[in-house]
Amino acid sequence: xxxxxxxxxxxxxxxxxxxxxxxxxxxxxxxxxxxxxxxxxxxxxxxxxxxxxxxxxxxxxxxxxxxxxxxxxxxxxxxxxxxxxxxxxxxxxxxxxxxxxxxxxxxxxxxxxxxxxxxxxxxxxxxxxxxxxxxxxxxxxxxxxxxxxxxxxxxxxxxxxxxxxxxxxxxxxxxxxxxxxxxxxxxxxxxxxxxxxxxxxxxxxxxxxxxxxxxxxxxxxxxxxxxxxxxxxxxxxxxxxxxxxxxxxxxxxxxxxxxxxxxxxxxxxxxxxx
Amino acid sequence: xxxxxxxxxxxxxxxxxxxxxxxxxxxxxxxxxxxxxxxxxxxxxxxxxxxxxxxxxxxxxxxxxxxxxxxxxxxxxxxxxxxxxxxxxxxxxxxxxxxxxxxxxxxxxxxxxxxxxxxxxxxxxxxxxxxxxxxxxxxxxxxxxxxxxxxxxxxxxxxxxxxxxxxxxxxxxxxxxxxxxxxxxxxxxxxxxxxxxxxxxxxxxxxxxxxxxxxxxxxxxxxxxxxxxxxxxxxxxxxxxxxxxxxxxxxxxxxxxxxxxxxxxxxxxxxxxxxxxxxxxxxxxxxxxxxxxxxxxxxxxxxxxxxxxxxxxxxxxxxxxxxxxxxxxxxxxxxxxxxxxxxxxxxxxxxxxxxxxxxxxxxxxxxxxxxxxxxxxxxxxxxxxxxxxxxxxxxxxxxxxxxxxxxxxxxxxxxxxxxxxxxx
Numbered sequence: 047x048x049x050x051x052x053x054x055x056x057x058x059x060x061x062x063x064x065x066x067x068x069x070x071x072x073x074x075x076x077x078x079x080x081x082x083x084x085x086x087x088x089x090x091x092x093x094x095x096x097x098x099x100x101x102x103x104x105x106x107x108x109x110x111x112x113x114x115x116x117x118x119x120x121x122x123x124x125x126x127x128x129x130x131x132x133x134x135x136x137x138x139x140x141x142x143x144x145x146x147x148x149x150x151x152x153x154x155x156x157x158x159x160x161x162x163x164x165x166x167x168x169x170x171x172x173x174x175x176x177x178x179x180x181x182x183x184x185x186x187x188x189x190x191x192x193x194x195x196x197x198x199x200x201x202x203x204x205x206x207x208x209x210x211x212x213x214x215x216x217x218x219x220x221x222x223x224x225x226x227x228x229x230x231x232x233x234x235x236x237x238x239x240x241x242x243x244x245x246x247x248x249x250x251x252x253x254x255x256x257x258x259x260x261x262x263x264x265x266x267x268x269x270x271x272x273x274x275x276x277x278x279x280x281x282x283x284x285x286x287x288x289x290x291x292x293x294x295x296x297x298x299x300x301x302x303x304x305x306x307x308x309x310x311x312x313x314x315x316x317x318x319x320x
Numbered sequence: 321x322x323x324x325x326x327x328x329x330x331x332x333x334x335x336x337x338x339x340x341x342x343x344x345x346x347x348x349x350x351x352x353x354x355x356x357x358x359x360x361x362x363x364x365x366x367x368x369x370x371x372x373x374x375x376x377x378x379x380x381x382x383x384x385x386x387x388x389x390x391x392x393x394x395x396x397x398x399x400x401x402x403x404x405x406x407x408x409x410x411x412x413x414x415x416x417x418x419x420x421x422x423x424x425x426x427x428x429x430x431x432x433x434x435x436x437x438x439x440x441x442x443x444x445x446x447x448x449x450x451x452x453x454x455x456x457x458x459x460x461x462x463x464x465x466x467x468x469x470x471x472x473x474x475x476x477x478x479x480x481x482x483x484x485x486x487x488x489x490x491x492x493x494x495x496x497x498x499x500x501x502x503x504x505x506x507x508x509x510x511x512x513x514x515x516x517x518x519x520x521x522x523x524x525x526x527x528x529x530x531x532x533x534x535x536x537x538x539x540x541x542x543x544x545x546x547x548x549x550x551x552x553x554x555x556x557x558x559x560x561x562x563x564x565x566x567x568x569x570x571x572x573x574x575x576x577x578x579x580x581x582x583x584x585x586x587x588x589x590x591x592x593x594x595x596x597x598x599x600x601x602x603x604x605x606x607x608x609x610x611x612x613x614x615x616x617x618x619x620x621x622x623x624x625x626x627x628x629x630x631x632x633x634x635x636x637x638x639x640x641x642x643x644x645x646x647x648x649x650x651x652x653x654x655x656x657x658x659x660x661x662x663x664x665x666x667x668x669x670x671x672x673x674x675x676x677x678x679x680x681x682x683x684x685x686x687x688x689x690x691x692x693x694x695x696x697x698x699x700x701x702x703x704x705x706x707x708x709x710x711x712x713x714x715x716x717x718x719x720x721x722x723x724x725x726x727x728x729x730x731x732x733x734x735x736x737x738x739x740x741x742x743x744x
Contacts, residue, residue: 076477206495207609209621211628215495221592222498285590287612 047105054098059157061091062122062150069142073217084139088130088146095123095153108166109176114306115160117183122152124187128234132191132227140217141227144194174249182242182267186302188235189274192228193299196292199224203289225288228295229281236274243271266305273298322381325416326389326400326408327367327374330430333407341398343368345447351396352453358395360388363458365448367423369440371430376420378457386410417461417651421644424465425472426479432633433478438469460654468647475643476636481629486516488625489596489617490524493565496594496615503564504528506556507548508576510538513598514569518546521565530563532556534570560593561585567596568603575605582608589613598622656721660713663725663733668706670732675702 065087071080099120102110110116129145132138169175198218205215218224246264251257258264277294280286328341343351348366355364360383367374377389386402393400400408411419419428424441426433445462448454454462473479482488497503505526507518510533518529529548533539536552543550551559560566560582570576577595586593586608595616597604602618609616675698686694709728713721 202495206492206615209617209624211621211625220494220498221496226498287590289612 047101051098051101051105054094054101055157055160058091058095058098058119059150059154061087061094062126062146062153065091066143066146066150069139069146073140073143074213076217081139084142088126088133088142092123092126092130095119095126099123106162106166108163108170109179111179111183112163112166112170113160115156116163117306118152118156119160120183121187121190122149122156124184125149125152125190128184128188128191128231132231136219136223136227138219138223140219141195141198141224144198145191148190148194169249169253172249172253174245174252178242178245178249181238181245185235185238185242188231188238189270189295189298189302192231192235192295195224195227195231196295199228199288199292221288225291228288228291229278232274232277232291232295236271236278239267239271239274243267262308263305266301270298270301270305273301322379322383322385323413323416324377324379324385324389325374325411325419326377326386326393327372327410327419328408329372329374329428331428332409337407338371338373341373342370343373343396347396348447349451351392352448352451354395355392356451356453358388358391360384361392363448363455364392364453365445365458365462367441367444369437372423372428374420374423376416376458376461385412414648414652417464417648418644420461420465421468421647422641424469425640425644426469427472427637427640427644431483432630433473433480433483433636435473435479438466438473441465441469457655457658461651464647464651464654468644471643471647472640476639478633478636478640481625481632483626483629483633484516485598485619485622485626486513486520488622488629489517489567489598490520491625492596492615492617492622493521493594494524496592497564499525500527500565501525502527504530504562505565505567506530506532506559506563507542508532508553508556508566508568508603509570509572509599510535510542511569511571511599514567515542515546517567517569517596517598518548521567522546526565530556530559534572557581557585559585561588563593564591565594565596566604567598569598570603572599572603573601576603577608578605579607583611586611586614596622660721660725663729664710664713667709667728667732671702671706675699 065084068080068083068087071077072084099110102116102119110120125145126149129142129149133142198214199221201214202218202221202224204210205212206221219227247257250259273294277286277291277298280294281291328338330338333341343366348368351366352364355361355377360380361377362380363378365376367376375389375392377392379385379388390400390402402408402410420441422428424438426435426437429437442462445454445458445465449459449462482491493500500521503526505518505521505528507514507529510531518531522529529543529546530551531539531543531546531548532551532553532555533542534553536550539550542548557577560577566577568576589611590613592613592615595604595608595614597616597618600619604616604618606616608614679695679698712724713728
């Protein structure tokens with residue numbers, strides 16, 4: 047089992063690199079030969095990644111969220127999985143490069159720095175906690191995707207506004223499609239985050255016998271959750287321009303990244319499971 | 321093969337000459353009929369469009385070539401002096417096929433890669449086949465031309481990207497909106513490019529089209545033509561709050577859409593509005609572009625897209641030419657196999673004749689019970705030998721193939737030299 051894990055630890059970033067490379071070829075060169083390979087490359091990478099995460103969990107006997115680098119590989123998988131879902135639903139492959147490069151960077155960082163966590167906190171063995179953390183990472187992943195689509199939207203918006211007909215204009219889907227993708231992934235992320243917050247509080251009650259405990263991470267999650275709620279309400283109730291939604295999505299992800307880094311390295315938190 | 325193409329097109333001849341050589345549908349039928357009566361012409365096809373007239377003729381091997389084609393032109397009152405007139409081109413055999421395939425693929429069109437020509441070639445062949453001017457060879461040539469056109473269009477990007485201002489405007493609209501089927505458009509002015517753009521938007525499924533013009537009757541006329549709704553010029557500004565695409569192509573000297581008459585409606589907008597200004601001087605005040613939801617494009621921007629797409633199409637020419645060269649070779653191989661067919665039949669007969677003669681010689685010496693077995697055995701042997709001979713003719717190299725055919729003809733089909741027989 048260890049040799050499989052070691053092999054996948056090295057091979058997975060390579061698989062993500064290859065998949066991202068072919069998506070890049072398709073995006074920049076409209077290469078039909080590259081397009082034909084995209085599906086099986088992404089499916090193959092996803093299967094390997096699922097095997098890797100499952101093997102890691104079985105071999106080290108814990109849900110792989112005990113360190114920031116374990117979280118990174120899980121987020122990389124969820125980003126790729128959610129992207130696969132969106133690609134299959136909308137049949138648009140030109141945005142894959144921008145999403146999968148993120149999954150590649152996360153997996154590469156994880157593979158380089160990940161190591162066995164010697165002391166696993168007791169709470170990581172709770173099934174309720176597993177659900178809480180799964181929904182949280184799924185939520186984060188969807189929101190990362192939403193922010194990437196937001197970035198694409200802003201780039202295309204400026205291209206169209208300034209009559210610059212660059213490759214962004216040529217290869218990205220329409221502004222309306224991107225706005226739809228931002229909204230859909232934001233809704234998906236919000237739903238997962240809501241479930242994660244709810245289960246987190248239930249778990250807190252079970253473990254610490256309180257419904258709420260002050261923690262920087264919880265505060266940041268609430269902030270992100272409120273931002274996305276605002277985005278969804280703004281779109282539904284007040285028909286906000288997609289550009290506002292795009293900026294909110296990007297702000298949300300910046301907060302997520304900052305909170306993960308700050309909690310991991312600078313601030314004591316009970317969300318630091320090591 | 322003796323295939324000759326006589327033609328002139330937008331590159332070789334000015335419009336005054338092209339006019340003289342163009343064939344109306346009636347003239348075309350008449351010409352095909354006349355061609356079938358000219359000695360030496362086996363099959364003929366005439367392609368006559370606004371940009372080209374081309375006569376493809378398959379001639380008997382004994383025919384003189386251009387003489388028969390000039391005769392046909394003369395009979396159709398289209399005189400040409402091959403020595404002095406500079407406006408035509410003549411291609412023969414492989415070059416003629418290559419040219420036809422280029423034409424069908426849109427490589428020789430005024431707008432590179434335009435698809436309309438494929439339909440025109442198809443129609444020209446069908447007319448010729450209907451009156452029996454095109455027969456077996458041209459029927460196959462037609463299939464090969466269509467196949468080449470299809471391959472070039474699917475295997476290259478020669479038809480990709482808008483190469484007209486009207487199409488570029490539609491392409492831009494598709495970069496803003498996911499689908500045009502739930503969108504509405506407003507056409508200001510009844511100019512030709514504006515009408516064409518509106519027509520393309522209609523083809524893309526735009527839901528509702530409003531048309532306005534200084535002369536209301538013209539707006540009504542166009543509305544009837546495009547299945548749109550005519551509105552008075554002074555009533556269009558409120559529509560800017562709801563329509564998704566605005567195409568403007570009036571002859572006005574001052575802007576028609578200004579912040580003064582449209583700001584109130586554009587400020588309120590929550591969804592994008594795409595302005596296409598194809599008028600010179602411009603109809604839409606550039607200040608309109610500052611509104612959050614406004615995407616404004618003028619004729620220069622659209623031309624930039626057209627130029628970029630044309631350059632991309634040009635870059636696809638080598639790929640298309642490679643496909644054409646392959647298909648020309650395929651056709652020539654097929655044609656060569658037709659030329660070899662009589663030789664193969666003759667060879668088979670000759671080998672069979674040798675077998676039967678030898679069997680006859682030994683007829684009395686073979687026991688009757690073995691006769692059918694020996695007959696079967698010799699037939700198998702000759703079939704195997706024949707199979708090897710025919711296989712040797714299936715090569716890629718035309719010169720080799722013809723040399724082998726000549727050699728086989730020499731061995732099997734020429735009269736035996738008596739001096740060879742003396743030793744027997």
